[in-house]
Amino acid sequence: MPPNQTDGYMQLDKRTQQILDGFDAHFEGKPTHLAIAPGRVNLIGEHTDYNDGFVLPVALDRDVRVLFRPRADGRVRLYALEFDSWADFAIGSEERDSGQLWPNYVQGVGLALAELGVQLKGFEGIVSGNVPRGSGLSSSAALEISAAKAFLAAANEIHTLTGPQIARAAQKAENEFVGVNCGIMDQFISTLGEDGHALLIDCRSLDYQRVPFPDGVSLVIGNTKASRSLAGSAYNERRGQCEEGVRLLRTVLPSITALRDVGRSQLEAHKSLLSDIVYRRCLHVVSENERVQDAVAALAKGDFKMVGQLMDASHASLRDDYEVSSGALDSMVEAMHSHPGCLGARLTGAGFGGCAVALVQAGTEKEVRETVRERYAKAMNVWPEVYISAPSSGARVLPLFSGEGDDRQA
Ligand code: GLA
Numbered sequence: 096m097p098p099n100q101t102d103g104y105m106q107l108d109k110r111t112q113q114i115l116d117g118f119d120a121h122f123e124g125k126p127t128h129l130a131i132a133p134g135r136v137n138l139i140g141e142h143t144d145y146n147d148g149f150v151l152p153v154a155l156d157r158d159v160r161v162l163f164r165p166r167a168d169g170r171v172r173l174y175a176l177e178f179d180s181w182a183d184f185a186i187g188s189e190e191r192d193s194g195q196l197w198p199n200y201v202q203g204v205g206l207a208l209a210e211l212g213v214q215l216k217g218f219e220g221i222v223s224g225n226v227p228r229g230s231g232l233s234s235s236a237a238l239e240i241s242a243a244k245a246f247l248a249a250a251n252e253i254h255t256l257t258g259p260q261i262a263r264a265a266q267k268a269e270n271e272f273v274g275v276n277c278g279i280m281d282q283f284i285s286t287l288g289e290d291g292h293a294l295l296i297d298c299r300s301l302d303y304q305r306v307p308f309p310d311g312v313s314l315v316i317g318n319t320k321a322s323r324s325l326a327g328s329a330y331n332e333r334r335g336q337c338e339e340g341v342r343l344l345r346t347v348l349p350s351i352t353a354l355r356d357v358g359r360s361q362l363e364a365h366k367s368l369l370s371d372i373v374y375r376r377c378l379h380v381v382s383e384n385e386r387v388q389d390a391v392a393a394l395a396k397g398d399f400k401m402v403g404q405l406m407d408a409s410h411a412s413l414r415d416d417y418e419v420s421s422g423a424l425d426s427m428v429e430a431m432h433s434h435p436g437c438l439g440a441r442l443t444g445a446g447f448g449g450c451a452v453a454l455v456q457a458g459t460e461k462e463v464r465e466t467v468r469e470r471y472a473k474a475m476n477v478w479p480e481v482y483i484s485a486p487s488s489g490a491r492v493l494p495l496f497s498g499e500g501d502d503r504q505a
Contacts, residue, residue: 104495110225114162114176117221121174125495126220127164128248132240132490133157134226134233135284136316136452137443138293139409140387142417144278146337146380147299147353149387152280153308153486154288155226159237163220165249172219173201177228186215189272196273197222200235201242203272207264208246211256218249227480230318231442231449235273236281239265240490243286248492258287258489259301276331288489295391299355306391308486312399312438313460314452317431317467318480321423321448330445333376333417340377343368354380379417383409403439403454410441410451419446423475427451430470430479434463 104125107115111129118126133154140150161173173182175197182198184190186205192198201222209215222241226234243261247253256264262282269275269282279298287294287303295304337354344351347365351357354377362381366374386405393401410428414420424442428451431440436459443452455463464481471479 105493110223111160111162114160114221114223117174117176117223118162121221122219125164126162127495128162128245129493129495130161130163130241130244130248130490131158131493132237132244132285133288133487134159134237135281135288136232136314136450136484137280138314138452138454139390139406139441140280140383141409141413141441141443141446142333142337142419143355143380143383143387144280144296144298145276145334146384147355148380148384149355150280150296150298151293151306151387151390152284152288152296153293153314153484154284154489155232155484156487157224157226157232157482157484159222159224159226159234159241161220161222161241161245163218163245163249166217166219168217169215170217170219171201171205172217173198173222174220176221176223186217191272197238199273200238200268203268204239204242204265205246206272207267208243208256210267211260211264213247213252213255214250215246215252216250218245220245227318227450229323229449231323231444231446232316233281233285233444235269235275236265236285239268240282240285244490244492253492259283261490262286263301275327276334284489286490288487290488291486293394293486295387299353304391306394309394309397309399311397311457312402312454313457314484314486315431315437315455315460315463315467316443316482316484317427317451317453317471318482319421319423319427319448319450319471319475320477320479321421323445323448329419329447333419336373336376337380340369340373343373344377355384357381359385375416375418379412382412399438399454399456403437406439406441406452406454413442413446417446421447423448423477424451426474427467427471427479428453430467430474431463433470434459434466436460436463
């Protein structure tokens with residue numbers, strides 16, 4: 096990137112320029128770095144990550160950015176443009192902000208990184224994001240990972256941790272400091288996503304494989320705008336039911352430690368040990384792990400029709416067996432399917448509201464978007480938001496004044 100002629104910065108895009116205006120309004124002097132971390136959409140592999148299973152997400156072209164400079168006094172001071180509010184805490188402090196939630200994500204990440212032995216320093220700057228919040232596109236993970244990158248760069252420790260270690264630290268922050276019992280998928284893809292690729296992630300070993308996203312298809316994301324108020328409690332209840340399934344199946348299959356270890360024929364053979372509800376929860380997870388593997392194989396063969404069918408089957412399983420869909424999500428999936436360019440569609444993320452994702456034939460995405468807007472609005476009496484999205488890069492930190500390039504994780 097050539098330096099900008101007028102002020103010595105690297106050339107900044109329009110959004111970063113606006114964030115810089117925010118910096119100028121709230122701080123003296125100049126920022127030194129820009130940390131960027133994307134949201135995500137999951138193609139397939141839902142509610143499998145906390146069962147040690149497989150997921151196939153992509154990083155979005157929507158992200159959270161932290162424009163910052165290091166501080167010498169071990170404090171973090173951040174102003175969030177969209178919240179119009181400050182976070183201000185000392186590194187190592189476990190005292191939570193009483194009035195607002197977002198600072199906890201940043202503070203918790205700092206604590207988790209320090210626990211890994213990283214010698215953190217303070218930083219200050221502006222936070223700003225364009226990942227829709229509370230919509231199942233992982234704006235929280237994007238905030239955590241952009242904060243993690245800022246912490247590491249401010250401390251000059253950007254290469255100290257691997258991508259999976261950073262993702263684990265952010266997950267730990269969310270589980271323990273924020274108090275949300277999520278799996279690893281969102282933080283992992285935000286850290287390690289690849290432009291033009293999905294990642295097949297093994298959520299047990301954290302091994303991953305880049306899966307090229309083919310030219311012949313595109314992604315359309317429909318935001319139902321329906322609140323996900325049930326998501327927290329029902330998510331934990333589902334996790335508990337999966338654990339119950341493992342506990343009961345272990346009485347006859349002692350080597351299993353998670354549903355990842357259970358095959359479909361084993362589940363059928365021991366069905367009588369489980370209540371109907373626990374059996375159906377297990378069936379979703381076991382069959383969804385198979386669908387992820389099948390989708391990767393179908394993508395490699397260019398069999399998009401099959402990928403679409405697998406997404407449809409995933410939605411049906413989430414709706415009927417895992418019971419995490421909603422009227423709004425079903426209606427969104429139906430609206431997506433009403434256009435012939437749609438090859439498959441499913442809810443994405445935890446469910447109970449938020450977004451659905453459709454795989455569509457390349458070239459039809461704009462028409463699909465219009466059809467979805469009209470159909471969904473007619474059915475639900477709410478205008479949805481519909482995004483056309485391409486698999487994008489994972490998190491990075493850019494120095495603003497030198498040609499060092501970024502720090503993309505190996
Ligand atoms: C949320 C969690 C993820 C994952 C999905 C469901 O997004 O944060 O860890 O469990 O739900 O697949």
